[in-house]
Amino acid sequence: MALLDELEAALGDDVVLTGDQISERYRSDESHSGRALPFAVLRPATVEAVSQALAICDRHCQSVVPQGGLTGLAGGANPRGGDIALSLERFTGIEEIDAAAATMTVRAGTPLEVAQQAAEKAGFLLPIDLGSRGSCQIGGNIATNAGGIRVIRHGVTRDNVLGLEAVIADGTILSSLNKTMKNNTGYDLRQLFIGSEGTLGIITRAVLKLKPLPSSRSTALCAATSYEKVVSLLRMAKLMLANVSAFEVMWDSYFRFNAEALGLKFFDVDHPFLVIVEEDLFGNDQGGERFEAFLAAAFEEGLIDDALIAQSEKEARNFWSVREGYTMDKMLPSLVNLDISMAIGRIGDYAAECGRAMLARFPGAHVSFFGHIGDSNLHVTIATQAGTEDDAHTIDEIAYDLVRQYGGSISAEHGIGTLKRDYLGHSRSPQELAVMRHIKAALDPNGILNPGKVLPPV
C-alpha cells in the first residue's frame, strides 16, 4: 500500500493532514528559519497511534519530524520538503497528580502553562519555567532539555523528569513512568531521549517532579563594579540565603537599553553590572532580616555599590521586565540572541573579549550581555546596522570561535537543531560525535527520526 494510504487506514483520516489542510504553522519554529512545509502532518491522540505511525514510516524509510509547541530557537522542529511532521498537539492532558509522591503524570502535547496551573491548583510548584510557557509543550521541553529561569534552584528539565515514555523509530513503546527519586535498575533510558531533540525517539508521556510552593519571595536589584565582584556576590548569596531562586546578571549596556526603553530608572548613576537576586521563602519565614543581613554583608565586603529591595510584587516585576527586555526585539528587529555557557569564573573575560571583537568587526553595532549567571549561562545580544544574514553568520563565527577557546558550550539551553549543527564540533570532540552516531544508528537504523538535526553530516 502507498504510505499515506497505509497511514490513513491505520490512524484514520482525521489524524493525517495533507495538501491544503497543512497550515503555515507547521513550517518553522520561532527561529523563523523553516523553508518548507511537510508533505503530511500526523496528529495522533494516543501513544498507540504514535507507535503505529512510526512503525509504518520506518517500514517505508519515511523521515519524521516531531513537533511540539514550535517555540524552539534552533530550527530543531523545522521540516524539510520530504518530511512528515508528527505533532503531539492532540495528545494533551494531565493524567494524574500524586500528592504523596509529589509527581505529575502528563501527556507530551500539554502546554507548559497548563501543567504549571494544574500543579499550583494542587498546592505544588512545577519547577520547569520559561518565557514561552503559554505555547511550548511538555514534550518539547523534555526533548530540548529546556533551561529557563528557575534552574539555579531546581535544575534543568532533565533534573525534573522522573519517568518517561517514548516511542522509538520502529514503533516500540518504551514506558517507564517511574515516580521514585531512586531507581537503579539497569540503563537509565529516559536520559537518551531528554535533550536529543527528537532524533532518538518521540516522547509521549512524562512523570515530572513537583516541589513545594514558596509562600513568598525576596527580590533585590544590586549594582556592582566588576564581574569578579558579581561572582563573589553569587557565592555569598548561596551561603547566606536558604534558597537562592534567581541570580540574573545584566551588563550595563543591556540594562540601560531596556530600562530606557521601558521608561524605568532605578539608580542615580550608571553601574557596570546589575544583578537580580531572589530568594524563595517557605512557611511563615518572612526572610526580611536574613535578606537585609546578606545585602549589608555584601556592602561591607565592597561587593556591591547600591541595592534596592523590592517592596511590592510590582517593584519586583519592574526589575524583571528590564531583564526580560521584550521591547528589545521590537526596537532592534535584526537582533541576534546567542545562548552559550562556560565555567562561571570565565564568563566575565569572555564577554569583554567577545564585545571587543564584535565592535571591531561591526562598529556602531548594539552589543550587550545578560545571563542566568548562577547557571553558568550567558546570552549575547547583537544587532548590526545592516542586520543581514551574512552579518548573523559572522556573529556566530566570532562568538563560537571564542567559546571554543574558553572551553565553553555553544548551546546552554536552546539546543542544536539545524542552526548550531555545524558548530557542534566546537564543543564536542570527534570521539563524542562518533559515539553519538553509534547511538543514533542503534536506536534508529533507518535514520527516519528528525534527520539533519543535531548531528553534522559526516
Added chain:
Amino acid sequence: MALLDELEAALGDDVVLTGDQISERYRSDESHSGRALPFAVLRPATVEAVSQALAICDRHCQSVVPQGGLTGLAGGANPRGGDIALSLERFTGIEEIDAAAATMTVRAGTPLEVAQQAAEKAGFLLPIDLGSRGSCQIGGNIATNAGGIRVIRHGVTRDNVLGLEAVIADGTILSSLNKTMKNNTGYDLRQLFIGSEGTLGIITRAVLKLKPLPSSRSTALCAATSYEKVVSLLRMAKLMLANVSAFEVMWDSYFRFNAEALGLKFFDVDHPFLVIVEEDLFGNDQGGERFEAFLAAAFEEGLIDDALIAQSEKEARNFWSVREGYTMDKMLPSLVNLDISMAIGRIGDYAAECGRAMLARFPGAHVSFFGHIGDSNLHVTIATQAGTEDDAHTIDEIAYDLVRQYGGSISAEHGIGTLKRDYLGHSRSPQELAVMRHIKAALDPNGILNPGKVLPPV
C-alpha cells in the same frame, strides 16, 4: 603477542599483577558473593593507560571487570575466573576545585571521604554521601549512581555529576569535563555511564557539583501512629522548612531493636513510626523558631504524637545511630537487607503486606523496615532462624514479586550487579531490556566490559 605480554609491554610490569601478586581483596565486593580471583589485575595510573589496556583487551576479546572501592552490595565488581580486573586504585587525587564555578574535578580512584574533606577545606559541601565513604571511590559512586543520605536535598549521584570522562571498550577516551549547569550540545553521553555498573565504559574523571556548607542543622525525632500521617508530615516539612535535608522513617520493630541494642531510650511508650527530620541552615539563620513552628503545627494537625528536638550534636548523633543500626549486622549475622523503591504513597501498604508474607513463610523471623522515605526508598531487613542461602533466595522472591505488583523498583540505590540480575524484568519491560542490549552492543560490540552483570542472559 600473548595478551599478558602485550599488556606488560604497553603498561609496565608494575601495572599488571598476576599469580601470587593478586590478593584476596580483588575477589568480591561487600556482598561477599565473589567466587573467583581474576586471572590478572591491572592498576593503571593514567587515563591513557586505561585506554591502552582496554584497546588491547578488546583486540583479544578479553573480558574486563572494573573495580573501585569494592563496597558494592550487588556483586557488580566481582570477577569470574577468566576475567581481568581493572582497578582504579592508583588513579587518585583531586585535580582542581573551581570556587567560582563551585566544582571539583577528581580522578575516579579517589575515596569519597578524601574528596569530601577537600571540598570542606575549600568551604564547600560535596553532596554525595554514604556510609561507606571511607572506602568507596568516586568512580564507583558514579558507575553505580550511588544514593545515600543526602538525596532528599541534593539528589542522587547522577544529579551531582556535571562532567565526565570515560573510556569505552575499544579504548576511545570520551572526555567531557563540563563545568556548567546548562549544556545542550547533542546527546548527553555522561548519562550512559552513570549507573551502568561498568558495562558500557570505565569512568576515569569527573566534575562534581559543590554546594554551600550549611552553617548548622536542626534535628528532631518524631513519633507517628500511621504511615499516612508520616506522608502528611513529609509534605508539611517540605512546605514549612526551607531545606529539609533528611526524612528518615523507622518502623517500630526496626527502631526498638536498635535502640535496645544501643541502650538508648527516647520515649516512654512505643510508637508505630519514628521519623528523623533534619533541616540545613545557612548564614545566621538559627531556624529554631521555624522548626518549632513546624513541630507545633504537626502536633496540632494530629500528625505526630511526640517529638524530641536534638539539643546538641551528640543528641542528633543518638537519633542517627538508631537509624544506622550498625549493631544489627553483628547481632543478626544472616541479616538480609533489601533495597527497593516505589511511589511514596504506596510504601506503607507494601511494608505491611511484605511483613505479613515474610512472617507467614518464616515464623519467628526478624522482619523490620526503615528507609529514606523522602527519597521513596525502603529498606527491608530480615533474618530467618536458619539463615540459609535458600532462605535468602525465598526472601528475594517474596519481596520482589510484591515490588512488581506495586509497580516499584527492585533496586533503589544498590544497583543490579549479579545478585539482582535475574529480577531485572520485575521492574523493566522486555522492550526496555531489548534497547539496553542494543546500547550495550553499540558501545561494546565484543562484550568485554563487565560481562554477566546487569543484563540477564537472553
